[in-house]
Amino acid sequence: xxxxxxxxxxxxxxxxxxxxxxxxxxxxxxxxxxxxxxxxxxxxxxxxxxxxxxxxxxxxxxxxxxxxxxxxxxxxxxxxxxxxxxxxxxxxxxxxxxxxxxxxxxxxxxxxxxxxxxxxxxxxxxxxxxxxxxxxxxxxxxxxxxxxxxxxxxxxxxxxxx
Amino acid sequence: xxxxxxxxxxxxxxxxxxxxxxxxxxxxxxxxxxxxxxxxxxxxxxxxxxxxxxxxxxxxxxxxxxxxxxxxxxxxxxxxxxxxxxxxxxxxxxxxxxxxxxxxxxxxxxxxxxxxxxxxxxxxxxxxxxxxxxxxxxxxxxxxxxxxxxxxxxxxxxxxxx
Numbered sequence: 001x002x003x004x005x006x007x008x009x010x011x012x013x014x015x016x017x018x019x020x021x022x023x024x025x026x027x028x029x030x031x032x033x034x035x036x037x038x039x040x041x042x043x044x045x046x047x048x049x050x051x052x053x054x055x056x057x058x059x060x061x062x063x064x065x066x067x068x069x070x071x072x073x074x075x076x077x078x079x080x081x082x083x084x085x086x087x088x089x090x091x092x093x094x095x096x097x098x099x100x101x102x103x104x105x106x107x108x109x110x111x112x113x114x115x116x117x118x119x120x121x122x123x124x125x126x127x128x129x130x131x132x133x134x135x136x137x138x139x140x141x142x143x144x145x146x147x148x149x150x151x152x153x154x155x156x157x158x159x160x161x162x
Numbered sequence: 163x164x165x166x167x168x169x170x171x172x173x174x175x176x177x178x179x180x181x182x183x184x185x186x187x188x189x190x191x192x193x194x195x196x197x198x199x200x201x202x203x204x205x206x207x208x209x210x211x212x213x214x215x216x217x218x219x220x221x222x223x224x225x226x227x228x229x230x231x232x233x234x235x236x237x238x239x240x241x242x243x244x245x246x247x248x249x250x251x252x253x254x255x256x257x258x259x260x261x262x263x264x265x266x267x268x269x270x271x272x273x274x275x276x277x278x279x280x281x282x283x284x285x286x287x288x289x290x291x292x293x294x295x296x297x298x299x300x301x302x303x304x305x306x307x308x309x310x311x312x313x314x315x316x317x318x319x320x321x322x323x324x
Contacts (some may be wrong), residue, residue: 002224028197035190035237062164075197084290089300128246136249
């Protein structure tokens with residue numbers, strides 16, 4: 001991502017908060033030599049070695065995961081508010097522009113075990129149900145519903161650059 | 163983009179309208195063998211041969227354009243509304259999910275001449291100033307301001323797949 005110096009936010013705490021507040025991201029990698037993107041919730045977490053990671057899962061029917069092992073370097077895009085800035089809003093002559101906030105995260109992707117995926121889903125659901133009137137938990141689900149986990153591929157991305 | 167059959171929108175008119183309504187997109191290509199993304203307005207248009215194209219421009223300081231000639235196949239992502247769907251909203255047992263609308267466009271990118279960039283900016287500005295109380299036009303700008311066009315690289319993307 002190209003960022004002019006005066007638009008950079010070097011405040012890591014704010015950047016982390018932005019990712020948590022805008023966690024519905026885009027996972028970008030290569031499939032058959034072409035860029036491929038999937039829109040998914042990505043949870044910021046730390047692994048057992050206290051390294052920053054992003055955790056998520058995609059459908060097994062999505063071919064993107066088949067190339068994770070061969071090309072583990074992926075990009076995650078997080079989008080925030082954006083809007084057209086009209087020249088007519090300025091007192092002086094200015095070209096129009098578009099204001100936006102975005103965070104790009106690079107990392108090494110690695111597929112998780114079924115057990116690890118279930119654990120990550122538990123966290124994901126708890127996180128998003130926090131604001132619900134009647135929050136549900138993975139513990140409430142029947143074994144039949146939980147077997148749906150077999151239809152996804154879970155992964156963790158060890159962050160190398162933000 | 164992986165799309166389960168029942169979520170596909172095959173209505174080309176609606177897809178085109180979505181791109182026009184959500185034209186602040188993400189241009190994805192490769193830089194130094196890694197995925198690289200830039201957030202920019204992309205205008206749907208047709209070229210002189212009546213082929214569908216996307217037109218846009220990025221800063222000359224953004225290294226992304228330096229690899230357009232070597233790797234012209236790019237992905238453009240357009241995002242729409244999205245939201246977490248809680249299990250607690252269903253009568254029956256359901257896993258939570260995330261609803262979203264997105265359009266992915268693949269195409270061959272080609273750099274435009276300075277004159278073509280100015281023409282495309284004229285269209286872009288006219289389009290976005292339509293709703294302004296006091297719409298500005300590129301014609302209103304001084305030669306000095308218009309020289310800022312030299313700071314950007316304009317491009318057109320001939321659409322190969324949506």
